[in-house]
Amino acid sequence: MDTLLDMRGLRLEAGPKSDPTVILHGLDLQLKRGEVVGLVGESGAGKSSAGLAAMGVVRDGVRFAGGSVTFDGTELTSQSPRRLRKLLGRRMAYVAQSAAASFNPAHRVIDQVTEAPVLHGVMSRPEAEEDAIRLFRQMQLPDADRIGMRYPHQMSGGQLQRAMTGMAMACRPDLIVFDEPTTALDVTTQIEVLGAMRDIVERYDAAAIYITHDLAVVSQMADRIMVMRHGQEVETQPTRDMLATPREDYTRSLWSVRSLNRPARVEPRPALLECRDLSAGYGDVKVLHDVSVELPRGRTTTVVGESGSGKSTLAKVIAGLMPPMSGQVLWQGDPLPADYRARGRDLLHDVQMIYQMADTALNPRHTVRETLARPARFCRGLTGKALQSRVRDLMELIELSPDKFLDRRIPELSGGQKQRIGIARALAAEPRFVICDEVTSALDQLVAGGILRLLMRLQDELDLTYMFITHDLATVRAIADQVVIMQKGRVVEQGPRDRIFDAPQQDYTRRLLEAVPQMDPDWLSRVRAAS
Amino acid sequence: MSNVSKLILQRLILGVLTLFAVSALIFVGIELQPGDLAQQILGQSATPETLAAWRAELGLDLPAHLRYLDWLSGVAQGDLGNSLASRRPVADLLMSRLSNTMFLAAYAAIIAVPVAVALGLLAAMWRNSPFDRGVNVGALSAISMPEFFVAYVLILVFSIRLGWFPTLARIDEATSLGDAVYRCFLPALTLMLVVVAHMMRMTRAAIINVLASPYIEMARLKGVPRWRVILRHALPNAAAPIINVVALNLAYLIVGVVVVEAVFSYPGMGQLLVDAVSSRDLPVVQAVGLFFAATYVTLNVLADILSIMSNPRLRRG
Numbered sequence: 001m002d003t004l005l006d007m008r009g010l011r012l013e014a015g016p017k018s019d020p021t022v023i024l025h026g027l028d029l030q031l032k033r034g035e036v037v038g039l040v041g042e043s044g045a046g047k048s049s050a051g052l053a054a055m056g057v058v059r060d061g062v063r064f065a066g067g068s069v070t071f072d073g074t075e076l077t078s079q080s081p082r083r084l085r086k087l088l089g090r091r092m093a094y095v096a097q098s099a100a101a102s103f104n105p106a107h108r109v110i111d112q113v114t115e116a117p118v119l120h121g122v123m124s125r126p127e128a129e130e131d132a133i134r135l136f137r138q139m140q141l142p143d144a145d146r147i148g149m150r151y152p153h154q155m156s157g158g159q160l161q162r163a164m165t166g167m168a169m170a171c172r173p174d175l176i177v178f179d180e181p182t183t184a185l186d187v188t189t190q191i192e193v194l195g196a197m198r199d200i201v202e203r204y205d206a207a208a209i210y211i212t213h214d215l216a217v218v219s220q221m222a223d224r225i226m227v228m229r230h231g232q233e234v235e236t237q238p239t240r241d242m243l244a245t246p247r248e249d250y251t252r253s254l255w256s257v258r259s260l261n262r263p264a265r266v267e268p269r270p271a272l273l274e275c276r277d278l279s280a281g282y283g284d285v286k287v288l289h290d291v292s293v294e295l296p297r298g299r300t301t302t303v304v305g306e307s308g309s310g311k312s313t314l315a316k317v318i319a320g321l322m323p324p325m326s327g328q329v330l331w332q333g334d335p336l337p338a339d340y341r342a343r344g345r346d347l348l349h350d351v352q353m354i355y356q357m358a359d360t361a362l363n364p365r366h367t368v369r370e371t372l373a374r375p376a377r378f379c380r381g382l383t384g385k386a387l388q389s390r391v392r393d394l395m396e397l398i399e400l401s402p403d404k405f406l407d408r409r410i411p412e413l414s415g416g417q418k419q420r421i422g423i424a425r426a427l428a429a430e431p432r433f434v435i436c437d438e439v440t441s442a443l444d445q446l447v448a449g450g451i452l453r454l455l456m457r458l459q460d461e462l463d464l465t466y467m468f469i470t471h472d473l474a475t476v477r478a479i480a481d482q483v484v485i486m487q488k489g490r491v492v493e494q495g496p497r498d499r500i501f502d503a504p505q506q507d508y509t510r511r512l513l514e515a516v517p518q519m520d521p522d523w524l525s526r527v528r529a530a531s
Numbered sequence: 532m533s534n535v536s537k538l539i540l541q542r543l544i545l546g547v548l549t550l551f552a553v554s555a556l557i558f559v560g561i562e563l564q565p566g567d568l569a570q571q572i573l574g575q576s577a578t579p580e581t582l583a584a585w586r587a588e589l590g591l592d593l594p595a596h597l598r599y600l601d602w603l604s605g606v607a608q609g610d611l612g613n614s615l616a617s618r619r620p621v622a623d624l625l626m627s628r629l630s631n632t633m634f635l636a637a638y639a640a641i642i643a644v645p646v647a648v649a650l651g652l653l654a655a656m657w658r659n660s661p662f663d664r665g666v667n668v669g670a671l672s673a674i675s676m677p678e679f680f681v682a683y684v685l686i687l688v689f690s691i692r693l694g695w696f697p698t699l700a701r702i703d704e705a706t707s708l709g710d711a712v713y714r715c716f717l718p719a720l721t722l723m724l725v726v727v728a729h730m731m732r733m734t735r736a737a738i739i740n741v742l743a744s745p746y747i748e749m750a751r752l753k754g755v756p757r758w759r760v761i762l763r764h765a766l767p768n769a770a771a772p773i774i775n776v777v778a779l780n781l782a783y784l785i786v787g788v789v790v791v792e793a794v795f796s797y798p799g800m801g802q803l804l805v806d807a808v809s810s811r812d813l814p815v816v817q818a819v820g821l822f823f824a825a826t827y828v829t830l831n832v833l834a835d836i837l838s839i840m841s842n843p844r845l846r847r848g
Binding site: 055057059081084085086087088089090093094096098101102103104105106107115116119120151153167 | 754
């Protein structure tokens with residue numbers, strides 16, 4: 001009996017029985033003891049549902065509608081909640097995407113890590129505590145003896161993610177489901193967490209399902225990769241074969257996103273906007289220290305940094321939303337008023353922002369037409385026919401059919417469509433300078449690729465200057481002309497893209513570049529061996 | 532300064548200002564009423580001369596703002612003054628009534644709060660089940676009926692038909708605790724029926740809100756039983772809104788019992804207030820009003836402090 005998990009023809013449905021929404025269409029997945037399989041696909045592909053179903057669990061409103069899930073000889077789909085609970089946490093464990101949200105804010109971390117082993121009668125509380133400290137140490141948490149006494153809000157995202165992996169290991173389960181466990185982490189943190197996760201899975205010979213949309217990440221973790229789309233399997237191959245010779249077109253399209261590369265333009269151009277010795281902060285806490293950057297006209301300057309590096313604060317200062325403590329912003333060589341309220345109308349229109357979460361940046365009660373007409377009327381004084389034709393032009397610009405979309409409400413749009421509307425709204429003011437704050441971070445790779453191509457095309461057509469804030473170096477490599485690397489509120493290094501990538505001058509830049517997962521199954525081992 | 536002590540200080544200052552405003556409002560309110568204590572006591576047929584003499588005697592002939600300031604300076608020195616009607620110190624009048632009111636409020640609260648929170652938790656745990664629906668319908672029906680109606684229905688059933696409990700809740704200093712508990716059962720039950728719905732529904736809503744959190748899913752995936760998910764993982768995170776609604780209802784149990792006291796002839800603060808208003812006995816009205824306002828302020832501050840203490844992120848700020 002080598003097979004630990006045997007999922008056959010699994011069908012999941014939601015909604016009314018007469019007209020169900022099918023979430024999984026007969027999925028097959030077998031897992032041996034000690035084997036790690038990667039589930040890859042865009043959001044909505046059914047990866048998370050498949051991962052939970054492997055533990056016999058469905059989310060509220062979803063039901064098993066056919067097929068079977070057998071775990072070590074036990075059929076899970078028909079199991080009573082009481083008997084399923086005896087397996088959950090003890091023989092099957094789960095590591096969620098956001099550890100920060102998945103730890104209970106009301107209890108100390110150690111209490112949560114020891115809960116399952118004590119509850120399942122695997123260990124006494126003192127034994128469980130001792131074991132938790134051992135696991136914390138294996139997950140390379142600092143101050144492992146005492147860190148468990150903290151509350152979740154007193155730990156960083158990376159630390160919590162490690163603690164959660166430790167928590168999953170507490171009963172030494174046979175199967176662990178990792179659901180996008182490093183998506184919310186910075187690259188330099190991600191590499192450490194990935195390494196610790198892989199070690200611990202190997203050490204206890206657990207089988208694992210690793211769910212992600214990041215191919216490079218999954219190729220470090222998985223023996224085998226299954227690509228999913230629309231609740232179905234597209235193809236499954238051993239990791240090396242999958243990377244080398246993907247068979248299906250869809251798989252190849254996932255791979256090709258990474259190939260987006262626009263040659264960096266290096267011929268010098270005058271700066272449209274320039275920051276000189278900017279310092280800014282909240283209260284007494286300084287988060288920007290003497291930042292000086294130049295943003296050449298018609299070019300893309302990417303500002304790269306991990307969370308807390310001050311890149312979003314820099315954007316706020318430039319947009320006039322946050323007054324600097326010292327230093328100034330120059331617009332075509334002239335000082336820009338620190339407060340947006342003191343800037344003239346034209347200047348306000350010239351600088352526009354596009355946000356990371358189109359979901360929250362767009363008013364959900366408005367239609368697309370209202371969303372675009374407002375800034376067009378307000379900034380450019382258009383009314384009547386001129387306004388309507390401008391709105392249609394904007395839709396053409398972002399490659400969405402006006403007839404089909406103008407009268408839809410924002411919540412009826414997909415994530416990529418919402419972000420396109422966000423772009424159109426910024427364009428409605430006819431800006432010259434656009435701040436893009438992590439605009440593709442919440443999107444799948446395919447959709448993100450489309451948005452990036454759109455932004456590049458708009459730049460060429462409208463001679464836009466972009467300040468592109470991101471933590472994703474793959475995006476930087478794809479679109480940047482200039483790169484500014486930030487860390488802890490300071491500029492570490494800046495220059496033309498190819499020089500930064502080919503000949504980084506600073507240690508931090510090198511570390512950052514090395515931490516970007518490569519589509520090579522040996523990458524993680526190699527990097528860890530080197531460091 | 533820590534979050535909690537800053538908050539207490541802030542609230543104390545605001546509380547004193549509130550009490551001040553309340554006392555001014557009560558004073559103006561009484562002034563706007565037709566007639567005064569002298570008129571009340573001497574009746575319609577009194578001659579203008581006797582009225583004037585009485586007023587001089589009671590100090591009612593002074594201008595309103597002087598009387599207010601006089602009263603205020605007394606309060607500031609801890610002297611609530613004497614009742615105009617009975618000439619007894621207001622503090623004495625208050626004390627016996629106060630303990631009765633607190634007894635009834637505590638009695639009702641001891642039943643109502645655990646029942647409401649438990650029903651709320653169970654309703655959230657079995658959301659949309661017949662149990663949930665039944666509890667909601669029951670609680671909403673109880674709150675939709677005026678309290679005097681509830682009180683009379685209870686009297687009709689439990690004392691007149693079944694004869695289990697007395698119709699009136701008369702108690703005095705000589706009444707033993709056991710007797711008091713027995714005699715006050717119907718008023719306490721009436722109050723409980725009135726306040727349970729609000730607390731129950733807030734508990735249910737707060738828990739259901741928290742149940743959607745990722746850490747609840749995590750707890751379930753660890754194999755934690757359902758009751759433990761609710762009690763250990765959901766309840767601490769839903770504590771703040773529950774504490775606040777409980778405090779609001781405790782305040783209501785103390786200050787909002789006028790009607791119930793009247794129905795059961797219970798000698799509490801509410802009765803005292805009604806009598807004092809009808810005789811325009813200003814010092815008594817003021818004292819009762821201030822006590823009620825202070826109750827609200829204190830319970831709300833207490834609720835805020837407990838909410839903060841229940842949240843580890845705010846506790847050590």
